[in-house]
Amino acid sequence: MAYRLLSGLLITLIFSISSWAEEIPLNLSHPDQYTVLKGDTLWNIAGKFLNHPWQWPELWRHNNQIENPNLIYPGDTIYFSVVNGKPQLSLARNEQPQLPAGSPCILKEEDIKNGRTDFAVSENGKLLPCIREITGKQAIKLVPAEAIAKYLTSPKVVGKNELDTAPYVIGFAGEHLIAGTGDKIYVRSITRPKSLSYTIYRAGDTYVSPVSGEILGYEAKYIADSTLQQAGDPATLAVTKSGSEIVIGDRIMVNSEEDVALNYFPRPPAHNIKGNIISVLGGVSQIGQYNVVVIDKGTADGLLPGHELDIYKRGNIVSDAYSAVKTDAVRLPDEIAGTLMVFRPFERISYALIMKAGQAIHVLDKVQIP
Template identity: 65%
Template sequence: IKNPNLIYPGDTIYFSMVNGKPQLSLTRNPQQAQLATTCILKEEDFKNGRKDFALTKDGKLKPCIRESDIEKPIKLIPYHQIAKYLSSPKIVGENELNQTPYVVDIANEHVIAGAGNKIYVRALYSAPNSEYMIYRAGDTFIDADTNEILGYEARYIAQASLQQAGDPATLMITESDSEIRIGDRAMPKIDDEISLNYFARPPETPIRGSIISVLGGVSQIGIDNVVVIDKGSMDGLLPGHELDIYENSGVTRDPYSAAKNATVRLPDELAGMLMVFRTFDRVSYALVMEATGPLHILDRVQTP
């Protein structure tokens, strides 16, 4: 069928033999017959000055549907930018990482290890082929307003498979993001529920926080960078929530003030927008979706 776009739900297609030749015929669904003949106006009709319009039996104009192209496609979330942050790193308590088994040595007298190397870890007694994540202590996340410690980053280093349980146990590195060192920590791999579909919307409650860190080893923050903000699920944030970013304009001296060494705090300026894609209790990971210029640590974020 060369023009299947003219077939509508409820239509009936008949196959028959006429004079020994196969033939298709169509019977319209009465409810859809009117839709098939509906007047449709395209954008070029307005530009070219269309004059022929559908008329009723008594000569009156029929209503027409105005058809227009979508000018801008919906922006997709760049999955490759956030993939490695969906399951790792982790946010842990003050002593949680220090209480986990650690790498005590590396096979074949290597100083560092990578994918394909064996490592020895203290006191692991799980079943063979159990999966483990190798972490290293990362940043300490601190509330920008109160200086309260919100959590400790367990930075993802590698993934390993348990070859032989014991003390020490033998693990084979299967994937690595960077080199494994003696003293790195091993934690069981937990398959968290990962959402790949994000319904972008503002939070239901007012949120006001700050960017407190940027992930990925970059110093300048821009579009598609992953940042950490000092608000989490306990504050009402969920994956998909969008927040505006305001540049911290700082203060300036007022040389004409009667007060000596007077300063004026400048208003924060709207500088971009981010979307939260992973939440913890008190912090969240977010992707910068829009930016009018370079963003910085301690720039403010808030409900649009």
């Protein structure tokens, strides 16, 4: 699960407090303690203590007296301290009140899973009432999963030939002009099917490098899911789920199971990467925290799920009225505007989640290694 950020990543710290200031910069306004609230993510909690939340494990002190210390729950308290010249973070668990000791029967969740059969009975052999104990707390997640869930499998990025050569919708059963869930569609041509499960796509944006003008990929927008009923030319498919109305010309691709990363461990890329935000998904015009953007770097550039990049707002070009050169202009320095995390890289572009936005973010803003 995504919230298992800390597991197996503890590091023995050997630097002095002055070295830490350079190696792991602390948030100058960090609190001495913070109590976790419902809706928090591990990322935003780490940001309260650190300039770079991905360095959290290096300050984490494992408390062996706490069951599952890698999981953090609402109500738990994180403490900041300096021990032997080294800053560290530790956890105090918010224990739930215990049920009365005199309760005749306490039925735990694991008892139900294990098929418990022994229960308390009265003197005359009647079954006594049982108190069912339910653990309602859920551990906080690393990132807000709901912000990226719909982008984990669709849309996707393909090459031009993948769309142009894919089978396409040629007609509908029942003389419909469009189709949706429950309808039958006719497709050219699926004569040698490789699967019974197909996804219907429509051509979307063309992603272009703002530097070279080169085409980096094509967006395939998700339209619907379908199952093959009869192969042929045309083939017959039944629509099982639709996100939009299906029209003539929509393309069909095998519904292949992609490897979707859910266990994100934010960290910087291993080598220098500089790129640009080239698009924003979700139909939004203003880019802010937890929006999903497209950047012009991908697996071919070494990007992997979890890689963190800083976002820089491009400096404006201003006229210099005092320069000896009549038409002189100066580009102002780029300013850091936020942080993003790659969660779904393709070959030459990637989908990334805006984790932090200190100011307005725009298409064509730069991204680079922290």
